[in-house]
Amino acid sequence: MIELLTADTPNGKKISIMLEESCIEYKITKINIFKNEQFKPEFRKISPFSKIPVIIDHENKKSVFESGAILIYLAEKIGKFYDTEDRLLVNQWLMGQMAYVGPMLGQHHQFHHYNPGKSKFGEERYFKIAEQIYKDLDERLSNTNYLAGKNYTIADIATFPWIARHEWHDIGLKRFSNLTRWYTDISEREAVQKGYDLLGKGEKIPKV
Numbered sequence: 001m002i003e004l005l006t007a008d009t010p011n012g013k014k015i016s017i018m019l020e021e022s023c024i025e026y027k028i029t030k031i032n033i034f035k036n037e038q039f040k041p042e043f044r045k046i047s048p049f050s051k052i053p054v055i056i057d058h059e060n061k062k063s064v065f066e067s068g069a070i071l072i073y074l075a076e077k078i079g080k081f082y083d084t085e086d087r088l089l090v091n092q093w094l095m096g097q098m099a100y101v102g103p104m105l106g107q108h109h110q111f112h113h114y115n116p117g118k119s120k121f122g123e124e125r126y127f128k129i130a131e132q133i134y135k136d137l138d139e140r141l142s143n144t145n146y147l148a149g150k151n152y153t154i155a156d157i158a159t160f161p162w163i164a165r166h167e168w169h170d171i172g173l174k175r176f177s178n179l180t181r182w183y184t185d186i187s188e189r190e191a192v193q194k195g196y197d198l199l200g201k202g203e204k205i206p207k208v
């Protein structure tokens, strides 16, 4: 059994989606990051940067932090979404999500969605970067079905919950036909719909 310690954020949703896709038995332990529960010493023992998500695999008592590392761990455990044939490409698109797409869209959320009017520089800078990310993903998806090629992989699972915040981004997802096709296709997966509703409150994936 896998225990997912998380909050309801795009990084958290990556893992609930992966667990639903994997059909592994799991339970969710909520970490309230607005009440600073991520800084509690017992949590920091398994999450040295005080971040969600983290998993504990109760079969072998291993814990894993960092969403990309968790996705790789689970994919290797179930033998899905990380084919050896595609692995070099999956690694690149997954690392690109972890190091660039997620952190930049996260900054865009900070300036454009949560704190508008506080920094013109920050708003303009991250709007431009977010728009470029949409363009780059769209270009990639004009050549392939999924980010790492013909197969749906953990690179898509990592990227999807960030694009699902498209209403916050105000970039206009509809303008990007290949990204829209990819987003709609993944949105229709039952496991993705279930995993997206991480807290079981009936949360729906935003439509294009």
Ligand SMILES: N[C@@H](CCC(=O)N[C@@H](CS)C(=O)NCC(=O)O)C(=O)O
Pocket: 009, 010, 011, 012, 033, 038, 050, 051, 052, 053, 065, 066, 067, 068, 098
């Ligand atoms: N690179 C990390 C980022 C995790 C992350 O930034 N988590 C945020 C929520 S999405 C968090 O725990 N924030 C609490 C804090 O910064 O105090 C991952 O992908 O797992």
